[in-house]
Amino acid sequence: MKTAVFVEKxxxxxxxxxxxxxxxxxxHSLMEAHQGEVVGLFVGxxxxxxxxxxxxxxxxxxxxxxxxxxxxxYSIAFKHVLKAMIESEEPDFVLFGATHTGRDVAPxxxxxxxxxxxxxxxxxxxxxxxxxxxxxYQVRPAFGGNILATIVTPDHRPIxxxxxxxxxRLPEHVLDRKPNISTFTAEVRQEWIRSEFxxxxxxxxxxxxxxxxxxxxxxxxVGSRDNFKLIFDLAHxxxxxxxxxxxxxxxxxxxxxxxxxxxxxxxxxKLYIACGISGSVQHRAGMEESSKIIAINTDxxxxxxxxxxxxxxxxxxxxxxxxxKYLKEEAQ
Amino acid sequence: MKKIVVLAKQxxxxxxxxxxxxxxxxxxxxxxxxxxxxxxxxxxxxMGLSIGRKLGFEVHVVTMGxxxxxxxxxxALYMGADHVRLIxxxxxxxxxxxxxxxxxxxxxxxLGEVQLVLAGRQAIDGDTAQVGPQVAEKIDFNQITYVTQxxxxxxxxIVVERDGETRSxxxxxxxxxxxxxxxAANTPRFPNAARMLRFFRxxxxxxxxxxxxETAEPAGWVIPVWTLDSMGLDPARCGLNGSPTKVHxxxxxxxxxxxxxxxxxxKAGIQELVQNIVKDYVEVEx
Ligand SMILES: Cc1cc2nc3c(=O)[nH]c(=O)nc-3n(C[C@H](O)[C@H](O)[C@H](O)COP(=O)(O)OP(=O)(O)OC[C@H]3O[C@@H](n4cnc5c(N)ncnc54)[C@H](O)[C@@H]3O)c2cc1C
Ligand SMILES: Nc1ncnc2c1ncn2[C@@H]1O[C@H](COP(=O)(O)O)[C@@H](O)[C@H]1O
Numbered sequence: 334m335k336t337a338v339f340v341e342k343x344x345x346x347x348x349x350x351x352x353x354x355x356x357x358x359x360x361h362s363l364m365e366a367h368q369g370e371v372v373g374l375f376v377g378x379x380x381x382x383x384x385x386x387x388x389x390x391x392x393x394x395x396x397x398x399x400x401x402x403x404x405x406x407y408s409i410a411f412k413h414v415l416k417a418m419i420e421s422e423e424p425d426f427v428l429f430g431a432t433h434t435g436r437d438v439a440p441x442x443x444x445x446x447x448x449x450x451x452x453x454x455x456x457x458x459x460x461x462x463x464x465x466x467x468x469x470y471q472v473r474p475a476f477g478g479n480i481l482a483t484i485v486t487p488d489h490r491p492i493x494x495x496x497x498x499x500x501x502r503l504p505e506h507v508l509d510r511k512p513n514i515s516t517f518t519a520e521v522r523q524e525w526i527r528s529e530f531x532x533x534x535x536x537x538x539x540x541x542x543x544x545x546x547x548x549x550x551x552x553x554x555v556g557s558r559d560n561f562k563l564i565f566d567l568a569h570x571x572x573x574x575x576x577x578x579x580x581x582x583x584x585x586x587x588x589x590x591x592x593x594x595x596x597x598x599x600x601x602x603k604l605y606i607a608c609g610i611s612g613s614v615q616h617r618a619g620m621e622e623s624s625k626i627i628a629i630n631t632d633x634x635x636x637x638x639x640x641x642x643x644x645x646x647x648x649x650x651x652x653x654x655x656x657x658k659y660l661k662e663e664a665q
Numbered sequence: 666m667k668k669i670v671v672l673a674k675q676x677x678x679x680x681x682x683x684x685x686x687x688x689x690x691x692x693x694x695x696x697x698x699x700x701x702x703x704x705x706x707x708x709x710x711x712m713g714l715s716i717g718r719k720l721g722f723e724v725h726v727v728t729m730g731x732x733x734x735x736x737x738x739x740x741a742l743y744m745g746a747d748h749v750r751l752i753x754x755x756x757x758x759x760x761x762x763x764x765x766x767x768x769x770x771x772x773x774x775x776l777g778e779v780q781l782v783l784a785g786r787q788a789i790d791g792d793t794a795q796v797g798p799q800v801a802e803k804i805d806f807n808q809i810t811y812v813t814q815x816x817x818x819x820x821x822x823i824v825v826e827r828d829g830e831t832r833s834x835x836x837x838x839x840x841x842x843x844x845x846x847x848x849a850a851n852t853p854r855f856p857n858a859a860r861m862l863r864f865f866r867x868x869x870x871x872x873x874x875x876x877x878x879e880t881a882e883p884a885g886w887v888i889p890v891w892t893l894d895s896m897g898l899d900p901a902r903c904g905l906n907g908s909p910t911k912v913h914x915x916x917x918x919x920x921x922x923x924x925x926x927x928x929x930x931x932k933a934g935i936q937e938l939v940q941n942i943v944k945d946y947v948e949v950e951x
Contacts, residue, residue: 345831406829408798408808433830437810440798444766449909452793470913477679477789482915489909527807527842531824532835571942596792604942614918625945626923627938642923645938647930655932659939 334369334459334467336360337424337491339415340395341434342381344405345535349381351543352430352498354390359501360428361391363459367467372396372422376414378404384514389507396422398517402526405533406434410525412441418517419446424491426469428457431495443493449486450493455500455618462487469494478595478614499542499599540590542574547604548623550576550593552616553584554609554630554649561586563653564608570660576600576620578610594619608649612637629653667722670773671713672784672800673706673741675734679789702737705785707744707853709846712815713783714745714854719818722780723747727772729757729765735869735888742864743856751869754893757904762791764907766799771896773804781823782843786811794845801843809836810845
C-alpha cells in the first residue's frame, strides 16, 4: 500500500507549509498499520530549505521535480508533472493540503485521472470496503457544516483527498530519519505556462495561531470595530492571539485572516476564550478541540455554553474590562 | 460571436439551516431550506457582465440542476445575461464534481467560441471549489482560481489579482481562460427593473400552454433546456454512474456537552474566573 503526499512550500519563505508535515504524519500513521509507504511529491523551482523535516514527520521517500521555470503556480504545468509522478508511483491514496495551491491543482489532477477527490476531510482512515479491499474512508463536513459525511471512492485509484491546514495533528516527538530524495524526469513545455505573474505582494500577516497557547476571539456580540479593542486588550493581558467568528469579520470588526472555523483557521490552543460568539457548527469546527474553552455571552442558551468548560453569562463590555483589571492585579 | 460562459448553481441556503431542516436520520431536508443563487456565482456573473460589455462578448449563463433552478436563470436575465440555459436530466442526479464538470464542460464545448468561463470559487452546499478547475481541465483552458479583483480587460488578455494565501498575485493571461471568482472581487449589481418587466414571465417550455408559446417564443421568454440525449453525452459519465465518490454515511452534528462551570457576572465571579485562568494558563512574572 502506498500514500502520496503533495508537498507544498510557502513561496515567501521557501520553507515547507505545516500542512505538508501534518499530512506526512497522518499518512505515516495510516501506512504503518498496513506495511505501506509514504511518498512525497514536490514540484517547483527549488526544494524548500527545510525539506529534511518531512522525514522527521514520517515520510519514507520524496520524489521531486524542480525547474526554474516553475517559480509560480502554473496550474497546467503542475497538473502534467504531478499526473506523470502519480502514474509512475501508482499510489493508492493521494493527499493534498486544502490550501489555495492544493485546491487549485488537486481538482485538475483528479479530473485528468478521472478519479474521485474529496475536499476538506477532517478524518481519514483505512478499512475494508466490500470487494474493493482496503480503501480510504474520508469524513468531511457538508451542508455548511451541519452534517458530517463519510465519503468513499470504491472503484477508482488513486483515491484523492484534500485536508485543511491545522486539521491533522503533529506528533510531540519526531522521528530520527535521514532524507531519501529522488529526482523525477520531466520536461516543462512552453504551452503549459499560460499565466504571466506580473507582481506578487506578500500579505502582511502578524497572525500566528500555531504559536499561541491562548486565543481570545470576538464575535458579532462585540458590536463594533471600536469595541473589538477590548478583545485585543484582553489578549494582550494574557499574551494571547486574537481570533474572530465569521460574523465579526463580515461586519468588518477585524481582518479576515483572524477568522476561525470551517472557512477560517483551525486552532487547538490550551485556552480558548469566546466572547460574544454564539457557537455555530461552523465556528466550532475551528476551535472545539481547544483544551479549555471559556465563553462570555449574554445569552445563557447560546450553544457555545454546551462546549465550554467555564463561562460567564454577562455583557462582554462589562466583563472584559473587569477581567483585565484583575489580570493586572494578579500580575503584580 | 465570442462568448463568456458563467457557471451558476442554485443552492440551499446553508447559512440559515435551522433544526427543522435536519431530518431525524441526520440527513438534510432540502425542501425545508430556501434555494438561492450561490453567492459567489453572482460575483462571477457580475464579472462576466462587465467584461462582456467591454469586449462585446455575449454572456451566457448555464446551470445544471432540477427544473426549479430556472429561478436563478431568471435572476441572471434580470441582471443582464444575454442567454441562459438549463441543463437538466434525471440521469444527472447525485453527480459529484467529476460528473458535474463533465456535463458542464460538454455544455461549454457545445456553445462554441467560448473565450472565458467564470465560476464561483465554491458552492455553499458542497464547499468543494472543485467544479471550476475540473471544467477547465476538460476543455483545456488556462485557469486562475481565487480571483479577488479584475484589474485590466483588453481584447486579447485580462489582468486579475489572485489570493495566493500568503501573498496576492497579479496575473496576466490570454484567452481562453477559466476564472473562479471570490466574494471580494466585486459587488453584484441589482436586477434591472426594465429587464425584470421584460423577463418576469420567462420559464421553461413546459410552463407555457400551446397558445402562450406563440407569444413567449418571440419574446425570448422560453428558457432552453439541454438534456443528456440532446447533448449526446455518455450516460456512464453522468450523475451517480459517473461519480467515483459515493456517500457512505451521514450523521448530523450533535453538541458533545461538557461540564460547564459558570461564574457570576459580578466582580467576585469575574475575579474567581481570572484566578482560574491565571492558575492554569498564564505565566505571571512575579
Ligand atoms: C459554509 C459556511 C461556512 C462558515 N464558516 C464559518 C467560519 O469559518 N467561522 C465562523 O465563525 N462562522 C462561519 N460561518 C458562519 C456561522 O454560521 C455563524 O453565522 C457565525 O459563526 C456566527 O458568528 P457569531 O457567533 O459571532 O454571531 P452570532 O451567531 O450573531 O452570535 C453573537 C452572540 O453574541 C452574543 N452577544 C450579543 N451581545 C453581547 C454582549 N454585549 N456581550 C456578550 N455576548 C453578547 C449573543 O447572545 C450571541 O450568542 C459559516 C457559515 C457557512 C454557511
Ligand atoms: N450544477 C452546477 N451548475 C452550474 N455550475 C456549477 C454547478 N456546480 C458547481 N458549479 C460551479 O462551480 C463552482 C464551484 O462549485 P463546487 O465545486 O461545488 O464548490 C460554483 O460556484 C459554480 O460556479
